[in-house]
Amino acid sequence: MIRFNCDYSEGAHERILRKLAETNLEQTPGYGEDIYCQEAGDIIRKLCKKEDAAVHFLVGGTQANQTVIAAALRPHQGVVAAVSGHINVHETGAIEATGHKILALPSEDGKVRAEQVEELYTAHAKDESFEHTVQPKLVYISNPTELGTIYTRGELEALQAVCRKHKLYLFVDGARLGYGLAAEGNDVDLPVLSSSCDVFYIGGTKVGALFGEAVVITNKELMTDFRYHIKQRGGMLAKGRLLGLQFIELLRDGLYFELGAHGDRLAGRIRAACEKKGYPLLVYNTTNQVFPIMPDSVLKQWKGKYSYTHQGRVDEGHTAIRLCTSWITREEHVDALVRDILNS
Amino acid sequence: MIRFNCDYSEGAHERILRKLAETNLEQTPGYGEDIYCQEAGDIIRKLCKKEDAAVHFLVGGTQANQTVIAAALRPHQGVVAAVSGHINVHETGAIEATGHKILALPSEDGKVRAEQVEELYTAHAKDESFEHTVQPKLVYISNPTELGTIYTRGELEALQAVCRKHKLYLFVDGARLGYGLAAEGNDVDLPVLSSSCDVFYIGGTKVGALFGEAVVITNKELMTDFRYHIKQRGGMLAKGRLLGLQFIELLRDGLYFELGAHGDRLAGRIRAACEKKGYPLLVYNTTNQVFPIMPDSVLKQWKGKYSYTHQGRVDEGHTAIRLCTSWITREEHVDALVRDILNS
Amino acid sequence: MIRFNCDYSEGAHERILRKLAETNLEQTPGYGEDIYCQEAGDIIRKLCKKEDAAVHFLVGGTQANQTVIAAALRPHQGVVAAVSGHINVHETGAIEATGHKILALPSEDGKVRAEQVEELYTAHAKDESFEHTVQPKLVYISNPTELGTIYTRGELEALQAVCRKHKLYLFVDGARLGYGLAAEGNDVDLPVLSSSCDVFYIGGTKVGALFGEAVVITNKELMTDFRYHIKQRGGMLAKGRLLGLQFIELLRDGLYFELGAHGDRLAGRIRAACEKKGYPLLVYNTTNQVFPIMPDSVLKQWKGKYSYTHQGRVDEGHTAIRLCTSWITREEHVDALVRDILNS
Amino acid sequence: MIRFNCDYSEGAHERILRKLAETNLEQTPGYGEDIYCQEAGDIIRKLCKKEDAAVHFLVGGTQANQTVIAAALRPHQGVVAAVSGHINVHETGAIEATGHKILALPSEDGKVRAEQVEELYTAHAKDESFEHTVQPKLVYISNPTELGTIYTRGELEALQAVCRKHKLYLFVDGARLGYGLAAEGNDVDLPVLSSSCDVFYIGGTKVGALFGEAVVITNKELMTDFRYHIKQRGGMLAKGRLLGLQFIELLRDGLYFELGAHGDRLAGRIRAACEKKGYPLLVYNTTNQVFPIMPDSVLKQWKGKYSYTHQGRVDEGHTAIRLCTSWITREEHVDALVRDILNS
Structure with a gap:
């Protein structure tokens, strides 16, 4: 067959396995406080041209989505997402399990449009009984989307504009980001992504790593105490360097x-x-x-x-x-x- | 230094790295539904002498604790644990984040005693306003404990007896189980453990694996829909075979x-x-x-x-x-x- | 104006105020364990022709919905409801705050149809990655609906049939039940309602009481420990008799x-x-x-x-x-x- | 007997019943947006000498505690309380159900001391693995306490000082406040209370009302979106004026x-x-x-x-x-x- x-049917790129073997018996601090996570974070900050971004490494996508969203929202706030968004259909209610409603928008191609966000936000703000409905606060998109489509730079910037206008966070799930950035017709790169959203992640699991997603936070509001959230959601890997090492290999030279x-x-x-x-x-x-x-x-x-x-x-x-x-x-x-x- | x-300062046993390299380019189904997880589960069932145990592999301990406990309890039920228990002090409130109170018992040596459980259960049952207090339903212990002490077979069986009497679940966190089973003076083995508790896990992260905890469920009540819970808590590893492979190596011949x-x-x-x-x-x-x-x-x-x-x-x-x-x-x-x- | x-713009029916005044200085046990709640429960059981129903009195509808749903579901299970359902649009995410997803069905007239439930259930059961999606477990409807429409006896029985077939609970929000039961064309009464769903409530707030919803549980599975849930969700009124007294007045003679x-x-x-x-x-x-x-x-x-x-x-x-x-x-x-x- | x-064995003070009867058929907006809640809020602001305080009326104490605490904390933050505190022992885990751990302090007389808070805060801040433990953020006390003792003005101010120093919120549960303020030896009054804590409530249920707690928020950080939280936790009474009317009667002339x-x-x-x-x-x-x-x-x-x-x-x-x-x-x-x- x-x-x-x-x-994600196979293991990892051979360079990753080699790197793990080479460093196997080194002793490092646990929980992502080792030199490899530091180095991987530096590489990412450089690639993103965001020196002050916070970079955290998590094992998988559901964990990353859950942790970022729960860290960003207060209890009465919800996530705006396409009805086909991964968090809305394929995570067994992981977001709701943290207490938050997903405000699902119709979408033919998996994308969320800036106009939809504007409309949803305005409808809430104008509602006579607004306090009886969930307050939209974070817009979740994936790039590529669940349907493999990609956002143009213009689309991202339009989303950013509406989010800034209404003080919403923009979060980009990049579980398949490598396939998006390399795609024909794509005009987005890491610096564009970094400057147009508040937080995103670079997916490793589906692009050559054994596992791992690198969460990049560019909005200072979202940086505070983020490691507590990782720990609370069960995402703090004891041997955190395994994540750092993999992203070093993937990103140091364009692999x-x-x-x-x-x-x-x-x-x-x-x-x-x-x-x-x-x-x-x-x-x-x-x-x-x-x-x-x-x-x-x-x-x-x-x-x-x-x-x-x-x-x-x-x-x-x-x-x-x-x-x-x-x-x-x-x-x-x-x-x-x-x-x-x-x-x- | x-x-x-x-x-957990180093990587993994060399046999594990070798096994990962050997199988790296094989294609398998994801999410733990591969032949290696199946094989590792079979090895564990055999070692435990529990043919009908359910075995699931999770990445880390906090995740395992959170998933097992949230799956076992209804909202008004709580976990009984030693005040020094890992879930009570070192998991950033991961259990409370799933909605459950930890009912902490004093302990000098890290252990929970059967008499303490009896007393706590009875105090709740007799309380005039019992419905105003959290209902104890699951007893969490670690073996070895946070203080490195181990339970004797007699102590485990006494805990089992009080739990059965009051329809409480007994859950053993075995993050360091390998060190417990090999310890001088220990009279517990996997079959004893399997038959005295409702669910436990065999810790890999701290005993030679890159990461991984093998959750063994022996009580049928706790088996239902367990994979949904793993997914919801962010613990379903896409390349699940990485967990199966590691436990095969650790357990096939006594390593x-x-x-x-x-x-x-x-x-x-x-x-x-x-x-x-x-x-x-x-x-x-x-x-x-x-x-x-x-x-x-x-x-x-x-x-x-x-x-x-x-x-x-x-x-x-x-x-x-x-x-x-x-x-x-x-x-x-x-x-x-x-x-x-x-x-x- | x-x-x-x-x-709910006015207070309560004058008979209720009179009854409160008459009994004001009596001393009774708190938290709904008084003779008036007992009597009100008996009246309801008789009207419903369900001698073994459990009856609990809660202050308001959101509280009733939240408490019933959180008590009925395990973490990975969700609520099926019309997209216009009160829990989906007008409760500030109260259901999600208890950790559960609402699986919203399209509806023109506010009703959920048996065929929709069948289809949703089957789609989940047949899904290759069913464990990655929320498991439907409870069907929530209101009668009358948010749009004032009412269910016929046939529609209720069809919903009951599909729920029984798939072991789903059927829950009827009766915040406006009085207006439904009295409506032209209605062929449902309390005994029909009681025997066709697992739990429902008789709304007082909108039909003559100062406040209060009488939750009637007919399915034994849902009865266990229900008072713990009421307390945990903040719904246990200290002077619980205020609820019993109101329902006595409303229901003793058809008011x-x-x-x-x-x-x-x-x-x-x-x-x-x-x-x-x-x-x-x-x-x-x-x-x-x-x-x-x-x-x-x-x-x-x-x-x-x-x-x-x-x-x-x-x-x-x-x-x-x-x-x-x-x-x-x-x-x-x-x-x-x-x-x-x-x-x- | x-x-x-x-x-709370009896109903309410006769003046309250009379007021309810007098206003019974008036039409007012729902959910606490009526003139009586406005008037009651004004009376409270005046009594507290805090013109910019936000005042909200909730039905009961558990609801008030749960709503205030869940509104104030981010997921990884916990509540400091006496081990005998109402939220720790008599609310069926209502706080944990919102996801937060209670950090319980030993107490002989039901009070929390400033030194204990200082010590707990410092222990957390100095802990090598602080991110693995719950971050203290809010101090919950009751006045009077569960054991009927009262805080002196000096004790309150010492608590305030340590809270300000470490950016913790101070929350006073005043379910029995009336008995505290009238007690022999008491040197606290509403203005003192208002200026020494961030949020507190004036309990009505136990001091002459049918039900009701008036939550007074003095810290602007805690005011934002508070009504959303009330609604989400099931605490927004449809006929909210019932609460306003009661507090008017209780507080307009010293009753x-x-x-x-x-x-x-x-x-x-x-x-x-x-x-x-x-x-x-x-x-x-x-x-x-x-x-x-x-x-x-x-x-x-x-x-x-x-x-x-x-x-x-x-x-x-x-x-x-x-x-x-x-x-x-x-x-x-x-x-x-x-x-x-x-x-x-």
């Missing part, structure tokens, strides 16, 4: 961006095959996720050969699926899939 | 117990040196933590040479400290420390 | 149903006037809330004369509003309003 | 203080009888609670005649109990009790 169901580009290129080949064959896409994007609408007869043939994610029934004979490439997807696996698409 | 401040014995033996050498020199122990135990009461003058000399944990001021000139050995502590480091103790 | 903006009928009849007059005048209704119902779509020019004239609730802009020149009658609305106030509608 | 078990003095004077008679008879007091105070240590033989005789609260077994033949007087305790009931004490 060849796995195209997600981007992270190469890995992202690899995944995007191979997804592009699959996408092109689908288009050539005439299989429509549920949503178009240029990152590592492809969402073709497939005849059920073809999917039947793929059983046991390829794994993919079920995205939804479209009609009697068709199903939308997700095919995911990754930093380590093999060219020959894509060759095989492309062949099978074209010959189907 | 030689670190004796904790048992875990050897590593525990190594730490205990070296701690024993330090303890003996303290006793020989006449430095009293805050609490006596036979595991990998030593708690001598040291003259401040000696500690001053150690500055920059050895790291340790501050345990508390005892009097004007003396301080109780904690010296920790581990699965990888080097004999020559202990030689040096013993020499410095004896010559101090 | 004549208030039609809500159904509650008369008060409901009064409100419904007067709302009917307003509704008829709107229809006669040609003002369309946002949603049609037969209870005490009327939702006409009004010309802004008319609303301008009403300023300072009548208060109402803003329901939403419909187009450039029209606004949907809510006009509420109540148990104590004066005939002459309705006369005036009807006149102004017809002459507008 | 004559009830001395608590101070509240007279009622407190009445309770204190009668408790004094009981206390004197105990002392005369030689029954020792568990703790001495001058407010409305008396804590004699009684021979079990006497308590046996009282069965069915007097109700009291069990406070704890003292030795084989003696039990500490609590006898409570109130704003409405009858002289002849105290006559009887005093007689029975002296003749026992």
Whole structure:
């Protein structure tokens, strides 16, 4: 079986394993207070051109989302997100478990628009019984989104503008950031991201690390006591250096961006095959996720050969699926899939 | 600087790193549904002689404690623990963050006694205004405790008896279990542990793994939907096999117990040196933590040479400290420390 | 100004005030353990024909919703509700504050349909990554709904059937129950309600009491330790008898149903006037809330004369509003309003 | 049976009932936005000599404690309180249910001392692993305490000083404030209280109201969005004017203080009888609670005649109990009790 169901089927880039082995018997302080976390943080601050950003390393995405959001909000405040946002659908209510409502906005392509935030904020502010409704305070977006689409610089800046205007925080979930930054048509880079949002993270788990998300906080209000929150939410790794070491390897010389580009290129080949064959896409994007609408007869043939994610029934004979490439997807696996698409 | 401040200063046992490298490019399902987690679970069930136990792998101890406790309790129920229990003092209120009160019991040696539980339960049950107080429902103990002491089989069985009598759950935090099971004077093994409590975990982080705690649930009531809870609390590792692989290596041929014995033996050498020199122990135990009461003058000399944990001021000139050995502590480091103790 | 903006603008029915005065200096046990709460509970059990129902009295609706839901669910479970449900829009995230997600279903008329519940449940159960999503466990409906519509006996029984089939709880918020039971076209009564849901409440605040909601639990699973939950959520009134006394007066001889009928009849007059005048209704119902779509020019004239609730802009020149009658609305106030509608 | 078990066995002062009746059919806005709440707030601001204080009315004490504390703290922060504090023992974990740990301090007489706060704060600040422990942020005291003792002005000011020094909030639970302010030896008044703490409440439930606590916030940081918190915690009474009306009656001409003095004077008679008879007091105070240590033989005789609260077994033949007087305790009931004490 060849796995195209997600981007975390394998371990880590070999350089990461090597680095872990090399440093294995060194003694360091625990809980992220070691020299490697320090160094990784410095690399990130430099890449982001934000010398005063706070950088924290967490093991996974749900943890990062939960910790950032719970740290940012007071009890009566809620998170604005796309209805398809990861926190709204795939985290078993982790945000609600910290006490906060997700104010879900409709979205066809996984993105939240500045106008939607403006409208939602204004509706709350003007409501006669505003104190009876949750106060919007933080806007959560992912880049790329759950549907693989990416925000343009203009879109990010528009979101930033509406957030600043209404004193909302803007938080970018970058679990697949590497695939976004390397994508065709992307005009966002780390400095743009850093200066347009209050907090974001650089996802490692899906882009070459064993695990790990680097949370970058640029808004001073959100920096205070952040390590307490990490500990309280169960996210403070005893051997924290494992996180620092991985991000050093990923980011010291551009490996992270190469890995992202690899995944995007191979997804592009699959996408092109689908288009050539005439299989429509549920949503178009240029990152590592492809969402073709497939005849059920073809999917039947793929059983046991390829794994993919079920995205939804479209009609009697068709199903939308997700095919995911990754930093380590093999060219020959894509060759095989492309062949099978074209010959189907 | 030689670190004796904790048992997680280094990476992992070399066999673990090797195993991770060997399997690195295999594709497996995520979130702990891979063959390695399955295999590790089977090994654990066999070692515990509990074929129907549920085994789940979590990254760290706070996460494990939080997830087990929140999954077990209804909102008005609380956790009984020693006042020195890890959940009561070193987890930044992680349990309270899930909504539950910790009902703390006094303890000199870190242990909870069956009689204390009986008394607390009865006081609640007899209270005229019992509905105005938190209902005790789960007893949390660690073995070894925060003070390195271990429970005897008799003590565990007495706790089990009182818990069964009053329908309380018994939960054993085994973050340092390897050091407990290998300790001089210990009469508990995995089958005893499995049959005397409702849920416990085998700690990997402090006994040779990069990270990881294997939660073993023996009470069917606690098994239902447990994976939802793991996900909600941010503890479901995407590349879950990393946990399975580590526990396979630690447990397939007794490595875990050897590593525990190594730490205990070296701690024993330090303890003996303290006793020989006449430095009293805050609490006596036979595991990998030593708690001598040291003259401040000696500690001053150690500055920059050895790291340790501050345990508390005892009097004007003396301080109780904690010296920790581990699965990888080097004999020559202990030689040096013993020499410095004896010559101090 | 004549208030039609809500159904809690006045105090209580005079019989209630008289009863409070008569019993004022009696000494009774606190926290709802007095003879009046006992008597009120007995009356309710009899009216519901459920001898083994548990009855508890809470001060208000948000409290009742929060307490029932938090008591019923485990952490990973969520509440199914109409998107317009009171808990989803008008309680400042009170449910999320107890840790639970609201799984909102689209609804034109404020009702949840059995088929929607079936579909939602099945989608969750069939989801490949079901453990990553919130588990539906309780269905929350209001009768009458937020839009004043009422459930038929058939609809309730269909909801009950799907809930039983999937082991979901059915919870009916009856904040305006009096207006529902007295409504034209209603075929539900207390025994029907009691036997078709697991828990519901009889709202006093909006139907003649100073305050108070009588929670009736018919499912034994939900009865356990319920008083602990009331206390924990801040809902245990010290002088609990105030609640018992009010429900005795409302329910001992049918006053509650008369008060409901009064409100419904007067709302009917307003509704008829709107229809006669040609003002369309946002949603049609037969209870005490009327939702006409009004010309802004008319609303301008009403300023300072009548208060109402803003329901939403419909187009450039029209606004949907809510006009509420109540148990104590004066005939002459309705006369005036009807006149102004017809002459507008 | 004559009830001395608590101070909320009866209804309300007759003036309150009269006021409710007089205003019963007036129409007012709901949720505390009526003229009576406004007027009551003005009276309180004047009595406190704090023109810019925010005043909110809540139904009960647990609700008030929970709402204030949850509104004031971020997730990793905890409440400092006496181990005997109401929030620590008699609210079914209501504070923990909002996610916060109570940092309990030992106390013989129910009071928290400034030195204890200083010590606790410093211990946290100096702890090597401070981020692994809950951050103290709010000091909760009651005046009178659970044991009926009262704070002197000096004690309050010392607490204020340590709180200001370390940026902690000082919160005074005044559920029995009326009995404290009227007590012999008391040197605190509303202006002193207002200027020495950040938030406190004037308890109505136990001092002549049907129910109600007036929360007075003097620190601007705590004022923001407070009404959202009230709503979220289920504490926003629909007919909020019921609260305003009661506090107007209690406070417009000193009735509240007279009622407190009445309770204190009668408790004094009981206390004197105990002392005369030689029954020792568990703790001495001058407010409305008396804590004699009684021979079990006497308590046996009282069965069915007097109700009291069990406070704890003292030795084989003696039990500490609590006898409570109130704003409405009858002289002849105290006559009887005093007689029975002296003749026992």
